[in-house]
Amino acid sequence: MFAYQAIAVVIFLLSMYLSVRWFQQPFIGAFYEHTLVFNGTGPGEPSPEWALFGQVVVGDQLTAINGESVSSSEQIHSILNDRVPGENVIVTVHSEAGDRDLNVTLHEFPSSSRTTYFIVPSILSLIFLIASWWIFGLRRNEPAGRAFRFLHRRLPLLQALILIL
Numbered sequence: 024m025f026a027y028q029a030i031a032v033v034i035f036l037l038s039m040y041l042s043v044r045w046f047q048q049p050f051i052g053a054f055y056e057h058t059l060v061f062n063g064t065g066p067g068e069p070s071p072e073w074a075l076f077g078q079v080v081v082g083d084q085l086t087a088i089n090g091e092s093v094s095s096s097e098q099i100h101s102i103l104n105d106r107v108p109g110e111n112v113i114v115t116v117h118s119e120a121g122d123r124d125l126n127v128t129l130h131e132f133p134s135s136s137r138t139t140y141f142i143v144p145s146i147l148s149l150i151f152l153i154a155s156w157w158i159f160g161l162r163r164n165e166p167a168g169r170a171f172r173f174l175h176r177r178l179p180l181l182q183a184l185i186l187i188l
Contacts, residue, residue: 028155028156031152031155032152035148035149035152038145038148039145042141042145045100045132046131046132046137046141048100048103048104048106049103049106049107049108049110049129049130049131050072050108050129050130050131050132050133051075051088051099051103051112051114051127051129052072052073052074052075052076052127052128052129052130053065053073053075053076053079054076055084055085057095057096058084059084059085059086059093059094059095059096059099060081060082060083060084060085061076061079061080061081061082061083061084061085061116062081063081066133066135066136067135067139070133070135071128071130072130072131072132072133072136073133073136074127074128075114075125075127078116078125079116079118079125080118082118082119083116083117083118084116084117084118085099085114085115085116086115086116086117086122087113087114087115088102088103088112088113088114088115089102089112089113090113090115103129106129107129108129108130108131109128109129109130110128110129111126111127111128111129112126112127112129113125113126113127114126114127
């Protein structure tokens with residue numbers, strides 16, 4: 024069981040590293056899945072940083088940035104790494120109605136959204152991770168302690184999977 028706890032800590036730390044790395048690149052203005060299909064996750068109220076979110080619908084797919092085809096998050100990261108907030112890019116989106124080009128201004132990821140999508144989930148994950156270690160120390164040989172530890176280590180793992188995908 025100690026190995027599983029160590030893996031949970033490593034994955035939690037990896038998710039923190041990936042988050043910081045993600046925040047260092049300009050924000051394109053909407054969230055997309057690993058398939059580059061835009062999802063319905065966005066801000067509580069409209070803001071300039073989320074302009075692309077208002078121009079796409081759930082199911083639209085990102086296919087190119089500045090005429091360069093993209094098929095993975097790594098390719099998008101590579102393209103955006105060479106850009107800075109305030110620059111404009113042309114984003115090609117495929118939808119049921121066909122392809123369309125959208126002019127998007129890149130921004131830093133908004134601080135209010137960092138709180139919603141990163142800080143709060145990270146704090147909750149850390150609390151559950153610490154609680155599972157504490158329970159492991161007190162009740163490691165009891166079934167209730169093992170079940171609690173097993174279930175509460177899932178939150179840091181889930182957060183890491185969300186960030187990786």
